Amino acid sequence: MAQPYSTKINDYINNPKKSTINTPLPVCQWLCTLIERTNPRIICENMIVDVGVGTGNLSRYFASQIEFIVGIDIDAPKKIPKSIDLYVVSDFLKWERQNGELVCPDMTKLRPRNREDMFSYVNNSNEPLVLCNPPFNYEGKRKKELLSFTFLKKIFEIFGVNTPVVLFAPMGMLLNQRMVSKRWREMSEDIDGLSISDRISSIISLPIDIFENVQFHHQILLFNMKMPIAHYFLPEYVIKEVQDGR
Numbered sequence: 001m002a003q004p005y006s007t008k009i010n011d012y013i014n015n016p017k018k019s020t021i022n023t024p025l026p027v028c029q030w031l032c033t034l035i036e037r038t039n040p041r042i043i044c045e046n047m048i049v050d051v052g053v054g055t056g057n058l059s060r061y062f063a064s065q066i067e068f069i070v071g072i073d074i075d076a077p078k079k080i081p082k083s084i085d086l087y088v089v090s091d092f093l094k095w096e097r098q099n100g101e102l103v104c105p106d107m108t109k110l111r112p113r114n115r116e117d118m119f120s121y122v123n124n125s126n127e128p129l130v131l132c133n134p135p136f137n138y139e140g141k142r143k144k145e146l147l148s149f150t151f152l153k154k155i156f157e158i159f160g161v162n163t164p165v166v167l168f169a170p171m172g173m174l175l176n177q178r179m180v181s182k183r184w185r186e187m188s189e190d191i192d193g194l195s196i197s198d199r200i201s202s203i204i205s206l207p208i209d210i211f212e213n214v215q216f217h218h219q220i221l222l223f224n225m226k227m228p229i230a231h232y233f234l235p236e237y238v239i240k241e242v243q244d245g246r
C-alpha cells in the first residue's frame with residue numbers, strides 16, 4: 001500500500017500543500033454521468049448545493065439537467081462559474097440551524113439568478129443533492145480535525161440526514177480509527193433510524209495521484225443514494241483523460 005498520510009512523500013510539515021486543488025474535470029464529468037444514470041430522480045427534481053464550490057468543477061456537468069445550482073465558498077471567486085445560479089460567499093462551517101431556520105453568518109450573495117431563495121427551499125425540508133470536495137487540510141495550521149468529516153456532519157445538520165451527498169474524503173476517514181475513536185462512535189450512532197455509516201451507498205476508489213502535485217489516498221463516498229454497485233474503481237478511460245490533460 002502507498003504510504004497513507006505520508007509526510008515523506010508530501011512533506012506536509014515543511015511544505016504544506018494548497019488545500020484548494022480542483023477536482024480534475026474528467027472525474028467530475030464521469031461522476032455526473034454515474035449519478036444521472038443511477039439516480040435520475042435526484043437529478044430531475046432537485047437543486048444542487050456545491051459546498052466549497054471554488055471554480056465550480058464538481059457541479060458544472062449537472063448544469064444542463066438541474067434547475068438551480070448554489071455554490072458556497074469561503075472565498076470570493078475571481079470569476080463566478082457560468083453554471084452557478086447563486087454564489088454564496090460564507091464560511092459553511094459556521095452555518096447553523098436555529099429552531100429549524102438556517103442561520104448563515106457573514107454571507108454575501110453573488111449573482112442570484114431565478115429561484116434565489118434557497119433558504120425557503122431548504123426550510124421546506126426539500127433535500128438538495130450536496131456535492132463537496134473539502135480542503136485537504138488547514139494549509140499547514142496543525143489542527144488534527146479531519147475536515148471531510150467535519151464538512152459531512154455540517155451538511156447533514158444543515159440539509160438533513162437523508163440528503164444525498166457526494167463527498168471526497170481521505171481513506172482514513174473510514175478506516176484509520178481506533179476502538180476509542182470519537183469519529184467511530186459518531187459514524188455508528190443512530191440518527192433517525194440509520195447511522196452515518198449506514199447511509200453510505202457506494203465508495204469510489206481513486207488513484208493517490210489523481211489530484212495534481214499531491215499524493216493523497218482519497219476516495220469518493222456517496223450517501224443516501226440508490227447505487228447498483230457498492231464499490232467502484234475510477235475507470236481507466238477517465239484516468240487516461242486526466243493524464244492527457246496534464
Ligand SMILES: C[S@@+](CC[C@H](N)C(=O)[O-])C[C@H]1O[C@@H](n2cnc3c(N)ncnc32)[C@H](O)[C@@H]1O
Binds near residue numbers: 019
Ligand atoms: C479542494 S477545493 C474544491 C474546489 C471545487 N469544488 C472542486 O472540486 O474542484 C476546496 C474549496 O473549499 C473552499 N473552502 C474551504 N473552507 C471552506 C469553508 N469553511 N466554507 C466554505 N468553503 C470553504 C475553498 O476555498 C476551496 O474553493
